[in-house]
Amino acid sequence: MSTNKKNMNVPEKGKLIAKDHRQDYKSVDPNFGPSGEPWSEQVPDIAKSDNHDKYPGGYIIEPPTEDSLKIYDERSANYPIQQKVLDEKYAQLPPEGQGAYHAKSLVEMEDYYTHQRNEFLGYQCAEKFKISKNISPFLNMSLNNIGDPFVNGYFTVNAKQAERGVLDFFASIWHAQWPSLPKPEREASVDDATYLKSPEYKKYKESYWGYVLSMGSTEGNLYAVLSARDYLSGFSLVSDDSEDVSLCLPDIMGEKSTNKYTPVAFYSEAAHYSLAKAVHAMQVKTFAQIANEKIIEQELKKQTEVAYKETENWDCPLGGEWPESVPVDEYGCVKIDELVKLVKFFAEKGYAPFICFNYGTTFKGAYDDIPEACKKLNPIFEANNLVNREVQYFDMDGNPKTDHRRGYWIHVDGALGASLMPFVEMAVENKQLERNDLAPCFDFRNEEVMSLVTSGHKWPDAPAPTGVYMTKNKYLITPVATPDYLGSADTTFAGSRSGLSAMILWNLIAKEGIPGMVDRAKKTMELCSYTYDKFNELQKKLGEFDIWLKRAPHGGTSFIFRKPINDIMFKYSLPIEVEKTKEETRTRKQTYVHLFIFWDRDKEMIDSLINDLGSKDAFDKDSDVYIEIPVSRKKRIQKTKRPVKLLKRSAHKGFR
Numbered sequence: 001m002s003t004n005k006k007n008m009n010v011p012e013k014g015k016l017i018a019k020d021h022r023q024d025y026k027s028v029d030p031n032f033g034p035s036g037e038p039w040s041e042q043v044p045d046i047a048k049s050d051n052h053d054k055y056p057g058g059y060i061i062e063p064p065t066e067d068s069l070k071i072y073d074e075r076s077a078n079y080p081i082q083q084k085v086l087d088e089k090y091a092q093l094p095p096e097g098q099g100a101y102h103a104k105s106l107v108e109m110e111d112y113y114t115h116q117r118n119e120f121l122g123y124q125c126a127e128k129f130k131i132s133k134n135i136s137p138f139l140n141m142s143l144n145n146i147g148d149p150f151v152n153g154y155f156t157v158n159a160k161q162a163e164r165g166v167l168d169f170f171a172s173i174w175h176a177q178w179p180s181l182p183k184p185e186r187e188a189s190v191d192d193a194t195y196l197k198s199p200e201y202k203k204y205k206e207s208y209w210g211y212v213l214s215m216g217s218t219e220g221n222l223y224a225v226l227s228a229r230d231y232l233s234g235f236s237l238v239s240d241d242s243e244d245v246s247l248c249l250p251d252i253m254g255e256k257s258t259n260k261y262t263p264v265a266f267y268s269e270a271a272h273y274s275l276a277k278a279v280h281a282m283q284v285k286t287f288a289q290i291a292n293e294k295i296i297e298q299e300l301k302k303q304t305e306v307a308y309k310e311t312e313n314w315d316c317p318l319g320g321e322w323p324e325s326v327p328v329d330e331y332g333c334v335k336i337d338e339l340v341k342l343v344k345f346f347a348e349k350g351y352a353p354f355i356c357f358n359y360g361t362t363f364k365g366a367y368d369d370i371p372e373a374c375k376k377l378n379p380i381f382e383a384n385n386l387v388n389r390e391v392q393y394f395d396m397d398g399n400p401k402t403d404h405r406r407g408y409w410i411h412v413d414g415a416l417g418a419s420l421m422p423f424v425e426m427a428v429e430n431k432q433l434e435r436n437d438l439a440p441c442f443d444f445r446n447e448e449v450m451s452l453v454t455s456g457h458k459w460p461d462a463p464a465p466t467g468v469y470m471t472k473n474k475y476l477i478t479p480v481a482t483p484d485y486l487g488s489a490d491t492t493f494a495g496s497r498s499g500l501s502a503m504i505l506w507n508l509i510a511k512e513g514i515p516g517m518v519d520r521a522k523k524t525m526e527l528c529s530y531t532y533d534k535f536n537e538l539q540k541k542l543g544e545f546d547i548w549l550k551r552a553p554h555g556g557t558s559f560i561f562r563k564p565i566n567d568i569m570f571k572y573s574l575p576i577e578v579e580k581t582k583e584e585t586r587t588r589k590q591t592y593v594h595l596f597i598f599w600d601r602d603k604e605m606i607d608s609l610i611n612d613l614g615s616k617d618a619f620d621k622d623s624d625v626y627i628e629i630p631v632s633r634k635k636r637i638q639k640t641k642r643p644v645k646l647l648k649r650s651a652h653k654g655f656r
């Protein structure tokens with residue numbers, strides 16, 4: 001413990017240390033960390049000062065204002081078991097470090113995590129894997145893949161070679177043209193047309209570009225929306241003849257008033273919340289936002305302009321109010337006909353659609369039928385000049401230039417499915433697995449797909465978030481910066497990027513190869529069948545009591561069922577989803593949970609869960625409740641209808 005040599009204002013235990021000069025709050029001195037001694041006694045001299053004018057209380061660091069043990073227990077009050085089993089004090093870091101208690105804290109943490117991961121069924125990621133010991137030397141260095149993955153740059157302790165190995169592997173299982181090719185040199189004597197038609201240039205444009213993510217698919221989704229926004233907004237492309245960074249073309253061309261350069265986002269109700277975050281961060285509006293804004297704008301004009309005449313129809317093509325996102329079926333697959341109607345509505349108004357498909361939705365694990373959707377979307381793209389439209393810009397010398405590119409962007413969020421299903425396909429194709437309902441193709445075999453993302457920590461496995469983002473050279477936007485400092489263009493989302501993640505994925509693929517991955521996929525699918533049978537047996541045993549079992553078609557790996565009691569939820573780390581169904585005078589609120597079958601689970605885990613679910617009072621009695629809408633609230637709701645609703649009502653009544 002610290003010797004407290006300096007002239008300290010040591011308060012009585014649990015009492016005020018000092019009134020902070022910067023704000024009107026008081027510090028306290030709780031028992032802190034695994035030793036349980038007061039916080040003040042664990043501050044090393046180096047963090048103290050005799051200059052009490054500058055540092056009230058004599059600390060160069062900030063003392064706590066509350067007992068964080070108590071606060072953090074309260075903040076996780078809905079999840080109390082973890083707090084009970086793993087005491088937060090082991091994680092507290094006294095300013096002088098944990099000293100002799102450090103090893104004990106590690107043991108406590110390891111015990112807890114090992115126990116929990118052994119029963120882990122709830123989320124779509126592997127937990128019981130063993131990282132090869134041969135990776136350990138790479139933990140003792142900072143591998144940083146900063147900058148473009150295909151140019152080494154000056155930061156020589158990078159794992160970009162391993163990253164490129166991983167990317168080429170994924171390009172090959174996703175049917176992208178690989179390796180990733182550089183833009184061919186252009187000889188001075190060659191004219192524009194000849195260069196752009198040359199086989200080398202065409203081959204370069206078709207080949208892939210991508211990078212290994214430092215976050216998971218969230219980063220890939222963010223990057224997809226950013227890329228789509230700039231591509232659809234008319235920013236210059238790397239593949240354009242111009243070497244210059246783009247100018248915002250629509251502004252210059254005076255075309256901002258048309259919708260030609262306005263992206264509009266379509267994603268389904270089952271999409272991961274990162275899509276909402278991505279469009280918000282990138283300031284891309286969803287179809288529902290645009291429609292509702294237009295309706296409100298029209299309504300305001302109607303109220304203020306006497307001679308206002310409505311020229312644009314903003315009634316939802318699905319009838320009724322605009323849904324917030326594209327509707328899905330009971331399994332979470334996007335309703336293709338509804339998507340097509342929505343896209344058509346906006347394409348006909350000249351907007352540039354960004355469409356995100358799901359390949360393995362977050363809760364139900366559903367696979368969108370991308371080929372079928374594209375088949376129905378293509379005529380709309382063609383009819384509205386979105387397949388190969390002309391984009392005009394000026395180069396830095398002020399010369400007018402044009403390129404031709406798509407007026408739509410299709411992204412596939414394959415957080416789980418894109419890394420699992422290629423191996424299921426190989427197993428089925430080689431008759432090592434019997435399935436006659438293989439999920440529809442999601443990858444670059446679909447000409448329309450422009451970007452694809454998967455999370456590596458979900459499948460196959462990784463101890464930290466990672467993943468792969470992939471697109472084609474022809475869709476790349478000219479990077480905003482090519483800092484001398486890096487030696488390569490700043491083409492990725494992050495600055496510093498995890499070389500360790502690339503190394504970990506590389507090491508796993510190097511060890512397992514495709515055969516090892518196919519074995520894992522087979523094991524997963526076989527265990528899914530076992531799990532499905534076991535759930536059905538349980539349902540039979542429970543008779544009338546419906547556990548609401550659901551499994552997505554095409555070999556979905558998620559199993560959805562009625563929420564059990566909290567002890568069971570905690571034991572297997574099960575997450576919930578609430579479904580609300582509105583009825584005449586009440587709302588039905590059903591709470592589901594799901595589990596995901598992965599290669600690292602086994603029959604014993606499933607047997608144990610089924611056994612727990614079969615015991616008395618295993619299910620939460622609040623999993624199925626009806627909430628009556630109070631009469632007073634019903635009246636209030638009627639009074640406070642949104643303008644969108646007002647518009648519809650008044651329009652129907654011919655009221656203006």
Ligand SMILES: Cc1ncc(COP(=O)(O)O)c(C=O)c1O
Nearest residue numbers: 216217218272360361362415455
């Ligand atoms: C479909 C889907 N997309 C995106 C994500 C986000 O992935 P991550 O948590 O790896 O960022 C998830 C995570 O569960 C997901 O299921």
